[in-house]
Amino acid sequence: MRRPLLVVTLVVLGGLLMANPLYLPIALDEPTTGYSHAVQPIESDLVAADADVVDRADLDPETREAFDRARDSPEGGFTVEDPDERVGSLPYPAEPTTGDGILVVADGNDRYEFWTRTVEQEPGSTVVQRLLVQPVGFLVGFLSLVAAVAVAIRGRNGDAPADADGD
Template sequence: MRARLAAAGLVAVGVLLMANPLYLPVPIGDPDPAYTHTVRPVESGSPVAGIETPDVGNGTAAGVVDYDDLDPAARAAFDRALDAETGFDVEDPDDRVDSLSYPTDPTLGDGLLVVEYEGARYEFWTRTVEREPGAVVAQRIAVQPVAFLAGFVAVLAAAALGVRGRSEGTGERRRR
């Protein structure tokens, strides 16, 4: 009887531990935002490939922005992102460029500009990326896999107890 209770308890604990993705990670703290800047050439499959230069003015929401029409801080951010292969991030909100927007879901004119620079067109993406706090990342990398593995071992132990209990029970019946 004890073996059955122990096996049932191990199964319950094992299933609970293996189901940890349902309740882990526990959010600790607020997301940590980063502000990204990325520049890449406009290619044929790009969502902005058909954008044309407006006839009048330099409307950023309606067309292509000439590099020289960007304010100096935006030009510096464009140059830095162009030079960096994967763009660059800033952590501090004060380090963002005031003339650029940083939405979480950029659209043309709001976080996405088409910039004409030296005869080529580039997509200039600026966005806010919310990263998970370090404690949540640690839960995903360490706690969840270890808990799942411990749950799996508990279920295996319960199965072993059940098999052992049956084999012992069968042996006692034969002796009688």
């Protein structure tokens, strides 16, 4: 009677752990807001006809500094979390469009898209759950199901009582 209970317990435990993407991650902290600045080069013939092209020299000093920082960054941009570190003359929409978060900047013969936008960043506890807790839980759940199968098969084949004679 104990073996069927063990098999059922392992199956239920395995099923719950493998279903963890349905109930994890649990938000423990509030997401943080970041203000992203990114620059990417564009071909001059790909600039939309209705796009206003602003010369880099015509940018106000704070915008020019943010543009240069994003362009010179190895990642092609940077993000700040403090609202006071944003550039006051630039918009930070959630969904940038040309003229509202996307600025076409000319620097000599080169053309760049300068993107600014607001992004929600997951808290560290959520990232840990996604990268560590969910995969480990799924693996332990899978192994619980394998163990349930092994216990059930062993219970079927290996529990024949020995003869009284010892044969």
